[in-house]
Amino acid sequence: MTGTLPGASAVPLVRGPAGLLLDAIPDPCPVTTYIKSLDSAESRRTMRERLAHITALMITTPEGEAPPPPEQLAWWKLRFDHTQKIRAALRDQTRPDGDPWSPAYINQHIVAVRCTLRFCRRHGLMSADDHEAAADIEPVRGHREPTGRAVGADEFTKLLAACLTDDDNPTAGIRDAAMFALMHATGIRRSEIVSLRRSHYDAALRTLLIVGKGNKERTVYIHARAAQWINAWLALVPPGAGPLFRPVHWSGRIQDRPLKRSSINYRLQVRCAQAKVALLTPHDLRRTFISNFLAIGGDLPLAQRQAGHANIATTARYDRRDDTALQETVELLPLPTPADVHALAA
Structure with missing residues (x-):
């Protein structure tokens, strides 16, 4: 699986719980609420994209078809073992050139999951204990040299x-x-x-x-x-x-x-x-x-x-x-x- 997740594989890397994929976007939708809570348009685009990556990890998609939108997932059904497998799968992702994803990039995905689970809890879709356990995702440690350059x-x-x-x-x-x-x-x-x-x-x-x-x-x-x-x-x-x-x-x-x-x-x-x-x-x-x-x-x-x-x-x-x-x-x-x-x- 490369860094281009959507539609890249017919087999998910994380087996989600039964009923994770919904027939329609729920109301209230924790993903929608979370994304709308972000003040910056750039942040809204970025974090929704991260949730879309994770959706592609969990949902079986026929080759050539795009995975469903992250808004259509029952994120409140995720438990501790699911989110730990998500972390492990993210850690194993590589970019198109074969290099692994950077710790900072992986941790953006982890933050997106944590925040979505928090809004699941706020909407009353999961108990406090289930939320605490599922959101207990350790960040990935590591360091990469800064990218980009100065212009002469x-x-x-x-x-x-x-x-x-x-x-x-x-x-x-x-x-x-x-x-x-x-x-x-x-x-x-x-x-x-x-x-x-x-x-x-x-x-x-x-x-x-x-x-x-x-x-x-x-x-x-x-x-x-x-x-x-x-x-x-x-x-x-x-x-x-x-x-x-x-x-x-x-x-x-x-x-x-x-x-x-x-x-x-x-x-x-x-x-x-x-x-x-x-x-x-x-x-x-x-x-x-x-x-x-x-x-x-x-x-x-x-x-x-x-x-x-x-x-x-x-x-x-x-x-x-x-x-x-x-x-x-x-x-x-x-x-x-x-x-x-x-x-x-x-």
Whole structure:
């Protein structure tokens, strides 16, 4: 069984209890209640996807058919032995390249099960004792080196230059350059880019009001050169309120709606190919900001504040400065030379 679970096997890896698959979605539905309780659209998508993976582990599906939705399972029928087998099956999953799933990825699935069981209990669908036993799932221990990379200065210059050489749609090129410069200079998330409004940008102070994860507001400060790109884009946008970044029709007409998150990934892929640089992701620009901020002596708590991380340890994991920088910094540490020590000992 590979990491692509839905429809990947006709035989489930976990034998669920009798009657686990329902004829229809129940009312109340603990999965629906749980997913709706999550504030972020990204979290709702992610955790439902994790529950769909687990559904594929437990339900026999004819080859070529998708498994039923997780909302159609009687999760309240799960007991301790079932959830332990789910944990063991998750631990054995591999990605398409054959590498095992990371502990963090497995633990996301475990959290999804625990939360669904909690809502089963809240809906009165299982007893307190049954809930306590079934939800007693230990997280998988382990560590993986951080993924992603920082973007070199030469690479990023080529990326912006590729945006400006878009003869077919120069308006889209200015927008892409402004968007990438902003992400590179502030570290804001892809989801935050698409939710930005013109009213959030203060050109005089070079600030942006961001509504980030957990519906938390923060103010980020924009590098003067990044602000020049934003101002160039806004000079092309029709006056009035609306999204800060918008789709551009092939004719060059700017549309009055926000970009989709997937559009940002696509624009980066296109511009990387045009610039002939290694593929990068929106999150790589976020990693690059934090790495560059720390490399010039920036304070880690300030980087955390700009990036909008709830935990400073998360910000530290985004540091992608290479081993050369680490080695150069180590060399700056005070340590007496052997000659100094011999001279003192003589």
